Amino acid sequence: MTDNAVRVLVPTGMLGGGFPPETVTRGLQLGADVIAVDGGSTDSGPYYLGAGVAKTARAAVARDMRLLLRAAASAGIPLIIGSCGTSGTDSGVDWVAAITREILADEGLTLRVATIYSSQKASDLAALPIRPLPPAGPLDPAVLDGCENIVGMMGHEPIVAALRSGADVVLAGRATDTALAAAYPLMRGMPAGPTWHAAKIVECGGQCTTNPRAGGVLATIDAGGFTIEPLDPAAACTPSSVAAHMLYETVNPFTMREPAGTIEVGDAVYTALDDRRVRVTGSRFDPAGQHTIKLEGARLTGYQTMSFTAIRDPHILGRIDTWAALLRTMITEWVSNTLRLGPDDYSFDIRLYGHDAILEKLDPSAAPPREVGVMLLVQAPDQETATAVAKVANPLMLHLPTPDMDHLPSLAFATSPAETERGPAYEFVLNHVVEVDSPVGLFRIHLEESR
Numbered sequence: 340m341t342d343n344a345v346r347v348l349v350p351t352g353m354l355g356g357g358f359p360p361e362t363v364t365r366g367l368q369l370g371a372d373v374i375a376v377d378g379g380s381t382d383s384g385p386y387y388l389g390a391g392v393a394k395t396a397r398a399a400v401a402r403d404m405r406l407l408l409r410a411a412a413s414a415g416i417p418l419i420i421g422s423c424g425t426s427g428t429d430s431g432v433d434w435v436a437a438i439t440r441e442i443l444a445d446e447g448l449t450l451r452v453a454t455i456y457s458s459q460k461a462s463d464l465a466a467l468p469i470r471p472l473p474p475a476g477p478l479d480p481a482v483l484d485g486c487e488n489i490v491g492m493m494g495h496e497p498i499v500a501a502l503r504s505g506a507d508v509v510l511a512g513r514a515t516d517t518a519l520a521a522a523y524p525l526m527r528g529m530p531a532g533p534t535w536h537a538a539k540i541v542e543c544g545g546q547c548t549t550n551p552r553a554g555g556v557l558a559t560i561d562a563g564g565f566t567i568e569p570l571d572p573a574a575a576c577t578p579s580s581v582a583a584h585m586l587y588e589t590v591n592p593f594t595m596r597e598p599a600g601t602i603e604v605g606d607a608v609y610t611a612l613d614d615r616r617v618r619v620t621g622s623r624f625d626p627a628g629q630h631t632i633k634l635e636g637a638r639l640t641g642y643q644t645m646s647f648t649a650i651r652d653p654h655i656l657g658r659i660d661t662w663a664a665l666l667r668t669m670i671t672e673w674v675s676n677t678l679r680l681g682p683d684d685y686s687f688d689i690r691l692y693g694h695d696a697i698l699e700k701l702d703p704s705a706a707p708p709r710e711v712g713v714m715l716l717v718q719a720p721d722q723e724t725a726t727a728v729a730k731v732a733n734p735l736m737l738h739l740p741t742p743d744m745d746h747l748p749s750l751a752f753a754t755s756p757a758e759t760e761r762g763p764a765y766e767f768v769l770n771h772v773v774e775v776d777s778p779v780g781l782f783r784i785h786l787e788e789s790r
Contacts, residue, residue, distance in 0.1 A: 343561060345524040346372045350555040350570070352543035354378040354403050354420055354435075355395030362554030362570035363406060367414045369557050369568070373523040374411055376403075377516050377542060378435060379422025381635065381767070388426035389487045389637035389765030393434060395425065400435065405442050408508070412448045417502060419509045419519050426635070427490045427513025429458040435510050450508050453501035456783040457512030459489040459634065468774040469634070475770040482768050486636035489769065493632065494598035496778035498522035504786050512782070513635065515597055516542035520558065529560045531624035535602045537565035539595060540584050540619075547584045550574040564620035566612065576617045578609035598633070598778060600626040630778050636769035643761040644725040646715040647753040648736040655748060657707045658741045659694055666713075666739055670732045677731055678724075685719040685728050712753070722760055729758045 348371035351358040355378075363374075378400075379387075387394050404420075411418040424431015432454050439452055461483035469478050483489070490513035499522050501509045511519070520538035525531065537558040540547050544555040553571035567576045585592045585604055593605040603623040610618045655662050667689060674680050690696040692712035695703070715732055719725040736757070738747040775781060 345527050345529050345560050346370050347520045347524060347537070347541065347558045347560065348374045348555065348570075349520060349541040349544050349558070350374065350376055350407065351403070352377065352546060353380060353395070355393075355399040357399065357403065358406075358544070359554050359571070360406050363410050365570050365572070366555070366557050367410055371414065371416060371557060372527075373417050373419065374407055375419040375421075375519040375523070376407070376544075377422055377519060378420045379425040379427055379431070379513070381426070383425075385637040385765040385767045386763075388428065388490065388635060388767075389639060390763065391424075391426070391428045391430040391488050393424040393431060397438065401438050401442065404435070404438055405446070408439065408442055408448060408450065409446065411507065412446075412450055417507055417509065417523060418450075419498060419511070419522060421498075421511040421514035421516070421519040423510050423512060426488070427457050427492075427511070428488050429456045429512065432456055432510055432512050439508060439510065451506050451787060452508045452510060453504065453506035453784060453786045455493070455497050455501055455509065455511040456785070457490045457493055457514070457781070459491050459781065461486060461489060464489070464634070464773060469771050470774070472633075472770045472772060478769075478771050482638075483636070485638045486768065487639055487765065489634060489636040491632040491634055491773070491781045492598070493782050494518045494778055495522040495525055496599070497782040497784060499526045500779055501784050501786065502526060504784070506786055517595075517597060517602075524560045530562060531600075531626075532603070532622040533560050533563070533565045533619070535597065535624045536604055536607065536619065536622035537567070539602060540567055540581055543584070543587070545569060545571075545574065546587070547581050548574045548576050549580055564618060564622065566616055566618050568616045572615075575615045578611055578617055581617045581619065582607075582609045596627075598627075598630055600624055629774050630776075631772035631774055632778075632781055633772050634769045635767065637765040638768050640764050640766045641718045641720050642722040642725050643764045644717045644722070644729040645759045645761055646729050646732065646736055646757045647759075648713050648757070649751045649753060650711045650713060651709075652748050652750070653707070654744065655741055656709070656711060658743075659691060659708065659711060662739065662741050663689055663691060663713075665742065666735055669735050669739065670715075670728075673731050673735070674728050678727055680724070680728070685717060685724055687715060687717045687728065687732075690714045690716070713750075718764055722762070726758055726760055733757055
């Protein structure tokens with residue numbers, strides 16, 4: 340920290356997403372005091388939490404971590420990674436920690452690593468005050484017991500505790516994206532308003548710039564506000580690109596709740612310092628009366644098998660909704676007659692890619708599509724049943740005509756075999772917060788011994 344300011348380097352929006360190495364070098368040259376990067380997300384659905392596995396490739400995470408560990412060691416600054424292993428489960432933290440230890444040994448680096456675990460036991464949570472967030476209702480204890488994995492979303496406090504304990508590298512479980520960038524400046528006494536607002540703007544790296552693919556950003560936080568600068572000299576931050584990030588993943592573009600309080604940016608002013616940097620002032624942070632930790636949980640809902648066929652026949656495409664309705668009816672009848680299964684024994688979904696798979700009836704089109712990909716997604720309590728249903732549907736997805744056709748068309752499966760077993764499927768079932776007396780009480784911090 341220099342000049343009564345703290346400089347936070349965020350190299351990318353997600354660990355394993357990659358970044359140009361020279362942008363991190365530039366961040367160090369600009370005086371970065373800490374490197375912070377998110378390691379996870381719920382964007383890709385509940386599978387990664389339910390299964391406790393990462394969506395990123397190990398090689399991609401190792402590539403990014405090697406560059407960041409070298410940078411942190413050379414500059415003598417902390418490295419903070421949050422939501423390790425995508426969902427922030429204990430297994431995700433251990434996965435990133437194992438990669439980190441391998442790199443440290445390979446590079447001959449002596450950095451102290453702290454791991455912060457955020458997985459929660461249903462039995463421990465059952466005795467705590469838990470309240471729903473809209474639109475969820477009161478929590479049924481059976482929902483907690485049915486979760487494969489539950490994590491608590493930490494704020495900055497456990498990260499600060501790890502840093503104060505002497506950690507050079509902090510590998511945290513599930514955390515708010517903003518907490519990762521806010522922790523070190525708050526520890527160094529920077530004001531909460533500018534710190535939290537800056538953390539929100541830089542959470543996705545270069546997404547607040549005119550070229551999100553070019554690399555990350557550097558946030559300089561001081562007593563009066565903060566300044567955002569892209570790490571690629573060819574990229575730029577503008578008042579619009581910076582302010583726009585408050586629209587990202589927020590219910591209200593002027594406020595955002597953290598475990599400890601609420602970011603308030605309704606009075607913020609965004610000023611271009613030059614053609615690349617933006618200065619922001621007027622941000623506030625209102626402390627909450629009650630500290631809360633958001634819970635995320637995923638439970639197993641069954642097993643899935645998928646088939647995918649393609650239609651180019653103009654006659655069918657001109658009647659695609661009629662054809663799809665017939666397909667649904669025929670699958671139900673054939674499964675009932677051959678497998679003796681009823682509607683409570685399985686479910687299936689048909690999605691017409693190229694027609695209405697994304698918005699369905701919200702965006703109707705009068706013109707027939709040129710081609711359509713038909714995805715059949717079957718779910719059942721076990722994999723064998725899901726695959727059996729998909730196999731029964733196979734002839735229909737290959738040769739089903741419209742009611743007015745006097746011949747069997749030939750459609751095109753995308754793969755052979757046509758059925759792809761997707762394995763276990765999960766769903767998010769918690770949209771609740773637990774009220775806590777201590778912001779670190781639900782989390783377990785382990786600091787490795789010095790080498």
